[in-house]
Amino acid sequence: MQLINNNPIGFFDSGIGGISVLKVVRKLLPYENYIYFSDFANIPYGNKTSGYVDRRCEFITEYLIRRKAKVIVIACNTATANSIDKLRKKYNIKFIGVEPAIKPAAKITASKKIAIMATGLTTSSFRISKLVKMQNKNLKFIIIPCVSLVEEIEKKPTGNSKLTKKIRAYLDPAIKEGVDTIVLGCTHYSFVKDLITYEYNSKIKVVDANEAIALELKRDLT
Ligand code: DGL
Numbered sequence: 001m002q003l004i005n006n007n008p009i010g011f012f013d014s015g016i017g018g019i020s021v022l023k024v025v026r027k028l029l030p031y032e033n034y035i036y037f038s039d040f041a042n043i044p045y046g047n048k049t050s051g052y053v054d055r056r057c058e059f060i061t062e063y064l065i066r067r068k069a070k071v072i073v074i075a076c077n078t079a080t081a082n083s084i085d086k087l088r089k090k091y092n093i094k095f096i097g098v099e100p101a102i103k104p105a106a107k108i109t110a111s112k113k114i115a116i117m118a119t120g121l122t123t124s125s126f127r128i129s130k131l132v133k134m135q136n137k138n139l140k141f142i143i144i145p146c147v148s149l150v151e152e153i154e155k156k157p158t159g160n161s162k163l164t165k166k167i168r169a170y171l172d173p174a175i176k177e178g179v180d181t182i183v184l185g186c187t188h189y190s191f192v193k194d195l196i197t198y199e200y201n202s203k204i205k206v207v208d209a210n211e212a213i214a215l216e217l218k219r220d221l222t
Contacts, residue, residue: 014056
């Protein structure tokens with residue numbers, strides 16, 4: 001594989017969520033160098049104002065540029081939905097963002113009912129409503145703001161009974177309505193992908209965007 005240069009690929013997220021993306025990317029691009037910026041001091045982004053998240057994204061971008069990142073992966077749905085357009089206008093570096101895998105979900109649903117789990121700031125973003133509007137009108141989308149799920153996953157990414165209870169409280173009503181496909185619209189939620197599948201007896205499909213981002217990055221670098 002021909003690499004542009006040996007400079008690192010910069011990653012950032014409010015916490016550990018982006019590591020779920022980095023894990024998939026490293027499998028595909030094992031010879032690259034990486035810097036991962038985790039903004040623990042400011043987690044969760046999903047409950048902050050839009051301006052606050054913009055300022056954090058700018059701060060981290062400038063840090064990663066100083067560390068000679070050749071591309072920046074915004075491994076956070078909230079930061080992508082809220083800030084990527086503004087960052088692209090302001091900085092002369094390539095940004096790759098994460099977007100909920102709504103299109104792949106639309107292709108695999110049999111019941112034509114899809115739930116999208118995401119943070120408060122993501123669910124209220126223009127990008128999400130635009131993505132949903134672009135889909136087939138026969139599909140029904142239930143958008144679920146999962147406030148405080150990120151903090152719980154940070155505490156115990158492998159899951160515990162409190163986390164399971166929270167997830168069921170968010171998802172049970174959607175499953176009762178006939179949802180058969182769940183979109184994980186936050187990179188933290190990839191850590192509980194297996195837990196969700198297990199809770200609903202593998203009857204539902206759970207999709208994230210990690211594979212798609214890794215492929216996009218690989219395309220850009222080769
Ligand atoms: N991993 C982030 C995301 O994908 C979490 C945002 C937060 O800190 O609330 O949205």
